Amino acid sequence: MSSSTRNEVHRHLETVGYMQPALHKQTHAPSPDLIDHTLYRAYTRASHDVGGEADVPIVWAEKEEEIWELNTFATCECLAWRGVWTAEERRRKQNVDVGQTQYLGLPYYGRWLLTAARILVDKQYVTLTELVNKIDELKKRAKAEHKLGEYVTPQAK
C-alpha cells in the first residue's frame, strides 16, 4: 500500500469534514499563500464525494414524492431521451457544478429542477433572458391569483 497517498487521502477527508458551507467567516477571500496543497484539494474536490467525511448524524425520514418532484424527474428523463444530456452529465451538473453550499443546502429534486433549467441555458435551447422573463411573468401571474408562498393544491390536467 502506498502510504503517502493513504496519508494524504485521510488528511483530505479530515479537512473536508470541517468545510461545511458558511455564510460569513473572516477566512473568506484568503491571500494565495494561505491556500496550501491540502486546502486547495479540499476546496476543489467534487462536492458529491462525501464518503469518509466526518459529519453529524442526520434524521432519516421516509417521504412520498410530491407531484412537482415526479414531474421534475419525468422532465429530466425526457431531456435524456431527446439527447440533451446523459445521466452522467446531469449528475455532474446537479451534484458537483452546483457547489457544496447548494449540494448540501437544496432539496434533492430542487437540484434536479435547477439543473434542467441550467442545461437548457448552457446548451442554448433557451437564453437566460427568455428564462428570466418567463419566471418573472409566472411570478406576477401567481401573485395576481394567489398570495406569494400560498400552498396551491396540485390538480391533475
Added chain:
Amino acid sequence: MSTKPVYDRTHHAKMATGIGDPQCFSGKAGPAKFKEGDRVRIKDLPDLFYTRTMTYTRGATGTVVKLVYESPAAEDEAFGNVDHPEWFYSIVFAQKELWPEYSDTFSNDTLETEVPERYLESA
C-alpha cells in the same frame, strides 16, 4: 440565420437507442488490461471538476472480482465525450484497508465498487 454553434446534440441518444447504455459500447474498449483475481491499486489521479472514483479508495489495494462493462469514464461522459470507452472493473477492498480505525471485530468486512481502467495499476 442563427449564430449559434451547430453540432449533433443527440449523438449519444442515437448510439444507445434500441441497444441500451452501456451495451452500445460493448466491444469498443479493446483488450482488458486486468482479469478477475488481479490485485490492483487505485491511482490518485487529480480529482478536478468531476470524478466518480471516491477519494477514500485512492492509494488502496483491492482485488478485481469482475469485468463489468465497457463505457466512457465518468470524467469523459459527464462532458458529452463518448469516443474512448474503457473497461470498468468491480473491485473488492477489505474495509480495514480503507479505514485504519475499522474494528478488528469485523475484520472480514469488505467493500465492492466499480472503477474505470485508467485508475488501476498492478499491486
